[in-house]
Amino acid sequence: MDKNIYQQFVELFSYTTLASIVGTLIITWLILVGIRWAINTLVNYKPKYRIQLAQTFPVIRILLWFAAISYIVIGIIQPPQSVIYASLGSLGLAIGLASQDAAKNLVAGIMMAVSPRFKVGDMVKVGEHYGEVISLDLSTTKLHTFDDDIITVPNADILKMPISNSNNGELNEMVAVDLHLPVSIPIAKLKSIALDAAKCSYYVYLKKPIVATVFPIFQDDFYYHLKIKAYVLDVRFEKSMATDIAERVIEALQENDLFDGSLFANTQTPKDPLEIRPSI
Amino acid sequence: MINIKQSITKLWLETKQRWFPSKENNAVPLDQISRFYQTDFYQSLDESLKSAFYDGPLGGLDSRVLARKDVDFLSQSFSLWQHGRNLSCAIYGEKGTGLSTLLNIFIHQLKQQNQAYKLLTLEKRLTDEQDVIDTLAKAMGLTEGTYKLDDFIQALSELPSCVIALDNLHFLVQRTLGAQAVIDCLGAIILATRGHHFWLLGAEEQTWRRLCYGYRFENLISHQHHIANFTDSEMRDLLIKRFAYAGFHTINDIATDTLHSEKSPINDIAKRSKGCVELGFFYCLNNLTYGTKPQSLLIMPAQEIDMGPLKKLNKIELFTLAEISTHGQLSVKEHAALFRMSTNESKMTLEHLRVLGIVDQGDEFHNRDTYSLKLIISAVVIRYLISMNYLY
Numbered sequence: 066m067d068k069n070i071y072q073q074f075v076e077l078f079s080y081t082t083l084a085s086i087v088g089t090l091i092i093t094w095l096i097l098v099g100i101r102w103a104i105n106t107l108v109n110y111k112p113k114y115r116i117q118l119a120q121t122f123p124v125i126r127i128l129l130w131f132a133a134i135s136y137i138v139i140g141i142i143q144p145p146q147s148v149i150y151a152s153l154g155s156l157g158l159a160i161g162l163a164s165q166d167a168a169k170n171l172v173a174g175i176m177m178a179v180s181p182r183f184k185v186g187d188m189v190k191v192g193e194h195y196g197e198v199i200s201l202d203l204s205t206t207k208l209h210t211f212d213d214d215i216i217t218v219p220n221a222d223i224l225k226m227p228i229s230n231s232n233n234g235e236l237n238e239m240v241a242v243d244l245h246l247p248v249s250i251p252i253a254k255l256k257s258i259a260l261d262a263a264k265c266s267y268y269v270y271l272k273k274p275i276v277a278t279v280f281p282i283f284q285d286d287f288y289y290h291l292k293i294k295a296y297v298l299d300v301r302f303e304k305s306m307a308t309d310i311a312e313r314v315i316e317a318l319q320e321n322d323l324f325d326g327s328l329f330a331n332t333q334t335p336k337d338p339l340e341i342r343p344s345i
Numbered sequence: 346m347i348n349i350k351q352s353i354t355k356l357w358l359e360t361k362q363r364w365f366p367s368k369e370n371n372a373v374p375l376d377q378i379s380r381f382y383q384t385d386f387y388q389s390l391d392e393s394l395k396s397a398f399y400d401g402p403l404g405g406l407d408s409r410v411l412a413r414k415d416v417d418f419l420s421q422s423f424s425l426w427q428h429g430r431n432l433s434c435a436i437y438g439e440k441g442t443g444l445s446t447l448l449n450i451f452i453h454q455l456k457q458q459n460q461a462y463k464l465l466t467l468e469k470r471l472t473d474e475q476d477v478i479d480t481l482a483k484a485m486g487l488t489e490g491t492y493k494l495d496d497f498i499q500a501l502s503e504l505p506s507c508v509i510a511l512d513n514l515h516f517l518v519q520r521t522l523g524a525q526a527v528i529d530c531l532g533a534i535i536l537a538t539r540g541h542h543f544w545l546l547g548a549e550e551q552t553w554r555r556l557c558y559g560y561r562f563e564n565l566i567s568h569q570h571h572i573a574n575f576t577d578s579e580m581r582d583l584l585i586k587r588f589a590y591a592g593f594h595t596i597n598d599i600a601t602d603t604l605h606s607e608k609s610p611i612n613d614i615a616k617r618s619k620g621c622v623e624l625g626f627f628y629c630l631n632n633l634t635y636g637t638k639p640q641s642l643l644i645m646p647a648q649e650i651d652m653g654p655l656k657k658l659n660k661i662e663l664f665t666l667a668e669i670s671t672h673g674q675l676s677v678k679e680h681a682a683l684f685r686m687s688t689n690e691s692k693m694t695l696e697h698l699r700v701l702g703i704v705d706q707g708d709e710f711h712n713r714d715t716y717s718l719k720l721i722i723s724a725v726v727i728r729y730l731i732s733m734n735y736l737y
Contacts, residue, residue, distance in 0.1 A: 113734040236734055258522065264559055265520045267664050267683065271558035272737060299734055312685070317522050 077142050085141045093133040100125055116186035116234055123178050123185070123201040166221065170204035173220035177201065182223070188231040188238060188300045191218050197300065211304050231303075237270040237296045242307045244291040244314060245282070250323045252279050255291060258321070262313035263295045268306035270296040372651035376702030378627060378721055390630065397591035398626040415443075418570045419451045419545070423508070426543045433535055433544040433565065437553035438572030440723045441622055444547050447572065448510055451545070461507035467516040470679070473523055474530040481534065485509075494530060498537045506541055514548035515673025518555050520683050528560040535565050551727060551736065555671040558737075574620030574724075581615040584625055588642070595641035610644040617647045621724040650722065654701040655729050665694055666718070667735040669704060670727055674717035 104122055108115040138144070144152070161168070178201070183189045187198050189208070196210035206223055208216040232238035246255065259277035263269055273296040280290045293314070297306040318324035381387055387395075415436070422434045438444055448464070455462045465484040471477050478497045479489045487500055517527060535544050546566065548556065556562035563569065575583065588611075594600060597610050614632070618625035632645040658666070661684060668683060669675050675683070681691040695716045698704045703726060707715040718726055730736040 111732055113732055261522045261525060264524065265522065265683070267520065267668060270737070271555070298737070309685070 077144055077148065082141055086137050089133055089137055089141065093129055097126055097129060100129075113236065116184055116232075116236060119185035120181070120234070127175060127178050127203070166219070167204060169221040170219045173224045174201075174203040174205075176224065177206075177220055182228050183230045184234050186236075186300070187233065188303065190229040190231075191216075191223060192226055194218070232300050236299050237273065238300050238303065239273075239294055240297050240303050240307050242293045242295075242310045242314075244293075244311060246289045246291055246318070246324065248281065248287045248289055250289065250318065252289070254321070254323065255279055255289065255318075258317045258323075259291055259293050259314055262317055263293050263310050265313055266295075266306055266309045268297050268302045268309060270298045272296075372649045372653075373631070374651050374702070375654050375722065376700070378650065379702045379705070379719060381627060381631060387630065391591065393591040394593070394630065394633075397587045398630055415447050415570065415572055416450055416454070418568075419447070420454065422568045423451075423543055431540045432567040433539045433546070434568045434570070435546040435548065435553070435566040436570045436572055437548045437550050439550050439574055439620070439727070440718070441720055442572045442574055442620075444549065444572060445512060448512055448545070448547050452508075452510060455508055461505060462510065463507055464510045464512065467511065467513040470516045470519055471527050471531075472519075474526050477527055477530045477534070494533060498534060501534065501538050502541050504542075506543075508543045508545060510545040510547070512547045513673065514546055514556070515552040515671070518552055518559075518672050519679070520668070521679075525560065528556070528562065532562075532565045539567075549670075549673065551670045552673060554737070575622060575625075576620070577612070577615045580618055580620065580622070580625055581609070581611050583622065584611050584615060584629055587626075587629075593640050593642050595636065595638060596644055598636075598641070610646070614644070614647045617649070619724060619728075621721070623721040624724070627721055650725060652725070652729065654703065655726065658698075662694060662698060663730065663733060663735045665698065666703065666726060667730050669716060669718055670723070670730065670736065674707070674712075674715040676712070676714045676716075678714070680716075 101122060104118050108118050111118070138149075181201075183198055185198050185201055188196070189198055191206075191208065194208055194210060194216045196208035196214075196216060198206060199209045199215070200207040203220075205217050205219055208218065210216060256277045256279060260275055263275045263277070264271065269275065275293070275295040277294075278292045280292075281287055282290045291314070293310055295306070295310065297303050315324065419434065419436070422432060426432050426434075436444060436447060452462055452464055463484055465481070467480070471480060474494065475490075478492050478494065481501075482489050482492060482497060485501065485504060487497075487504075492500060517531065518524075519527070538544075544566075550571075553562075588594075588596060599609065611629075614625055614628040618628055628647040629644070632647055634643045634645070635641070636643050665675070665680065665684070668680075672679070675695070677688050677691045677695060680686075680695060681688045684691065684694075686694075695704065695706075699706055699716060703719060703722070704716045705719050707713050707717070727736060
């Protein structure tokens with residue numbers, strides 16, 4: 066019986082069948098290359114919609130490969146039922162034993178395409194890595210960090226980890242700028258300068274509100290923790306905006322003789338006195 | 346091997362040209378548009394054509410003026426205010442849509458009704474609270490430099506009731522510390538006196554958006570009206586009327602009376618100009634030749650504008666254009682403060698944009714140090730900046 070199935074299996078793969086399979090795979094790949102080119106062209110033409118456009122590709126890719134494989138099996142090979150069952154069993158066993166992690170990543174990739182936790186173009190924090198999602202492949206996700214590194218994370222790991230998504234499909238995102246300043250500065254003046262400085266930054270998306278809060282904190286000595294929350298026009302300008310606002314606040318305080326630049330001159334410097342980080 | 350590579354490259358280029366023909370080869374360079382009005386070709390045109398295609402209204406000839414829907418809005422708002430409604434009014438629209446013209450028409454109506462009015466055209470950026478008070482005091486015939494906010498509101502309330510029209514609102518926009526105080530001061534004056542005076546404000550669309558997004562300016566103004574761009578048919582009618590006004594009644598062997606069809610050559614120009622009158626005028630003059638019959642013209646198909654230089658701009662240059670469009674104009678000093686760079690660097694950035702033909706420098710009469718968007722392409726540039734997410 067087993068020999069019979071083996072013979073049936075071998076007979077299915079004539080040269081014509083093999084050529085058709087290879088042809089189908091090449092055509093599918095070419096279609097995907099074409100779609101990716103079209104999406105990239107559209108993104109260059111309308112950068113404002115780059116996140117919406119980019120998120121379509123992972124789904125299209127899965128659907129196309131699924132369609133191609135289905136066509137190869139049902140349309141080209143046309144195996145008898147017994148061969149299908151035997152092949153599926155063997156394939157399952159082989160995949161299960163030989164490539165547990167790869168299969169996990171693949172399944173995770175499909176799950177992420179069906180129910181996305183983030184999209185291409187989103188700014189996400191995965192583990193200790195923070196950056197823009199530049200590609201969502203079937204088995205891995207690639208992040209582009211602000212240090213210009215490309216981080217590749219297996220999809221199975223992403224499903225296990227908590228993910229913080231800063232913009233969730235929108236181009237603008239909230240950025241928090243934290244500054245630690247001496248308590249000698251009047252709070253009302255500090256807040257006023259902080260709000261004004263944020264509005265002065267050309268990276269700020271003014272359609273959404275800007276908030277400034279001041280908290281007194283004690284760490285060896287008292288100091289103020291100024292937090293400015295503003296939306297950046299485009300996630301790619303996140304660091305530029307945060308730096309710009311921080312510099313404008315410090316310059317304005319110096320111009321008003323409220324701050325001489327010697328941060329915590331008489332105290333122990335708290336950890337990370339000028340902290341700029343995205344709001345999560 | 347090299348021959349094969351060359352053949353493939355040639356085949357690819359031919360295929361690309363066949364299916365995706367490059368528009369930029371036949372397009373009008375941006376800097377050529379700015380130079381057009383100095384060319385020998387323009388100078389050789391009939392005086393009647395030059396005077397017909399100038400950037401002002403042709404009395405009652407233009408359909409937009411005849412439609413009067415924008416004027417009606419102002420008249421109705423004014424009527425409501427006269428009947429005791431505590432309101433203020435703002436009109437805004439894209440550069441070149443006739444904002445100042447509309448204000449002047451309304452003022453003309455007020456004159457005919459013997460209604461008191463003050464037309465205040467801002468000519469410089471207001472820097473602080475005292476500057477706002479002094480500028481308004483001067484315009485209202487009060488003594489400058491003697492009022493604080495409360496006194497000024499009191500003094501303004503004691504003046505005879507009138508219409509106060511404030512134009513060039515882009516001088517209120519500034520991304521410097523203290524900008525909020527300027528808006529707050531003007532806002533307080535408008536809100537405190539709007540029962541007594543009818544406030545009418547005019548702003549370009551990007552300026553208005555910035556004032557609303559950045560300073561919640563819409564809360565000060567009860568009635569707002571957007572002046573729509575010219576539609577294709579309005580633009581077509583306007584251009585045909587201008588040709589007729591210049592004495593040319595036959596275009597491409599078609600009488601101007603019958604040129605209103607969809608297939609007319611003017612229709613193509615109207616579509617390409619995308620609501621910008623100056624661009625429409627440029628297309629008309631740039632593409633015309635005199636016909637063989639007297640008082641006839643031939644209009645060639647309009648060419649696209651080469652947007653290549655815009656696509657090559659860097660981030661700071663694109664932000665510069667966005668800020669110029671909201672500020673109305675930027676001086677080197679303002680640009681340097683806004684972008685936190687040296688004045689030399691700012692000068693270089695602005696001059697680069699000027700050389701590309703995207704911005705104009707002020708002349709000797711209008712502050713040579715300032716740069717503003719070239720009117721003829723401002724609509725095109727603003728749309729590009731919005732699509733690139735530098736403007737919103």
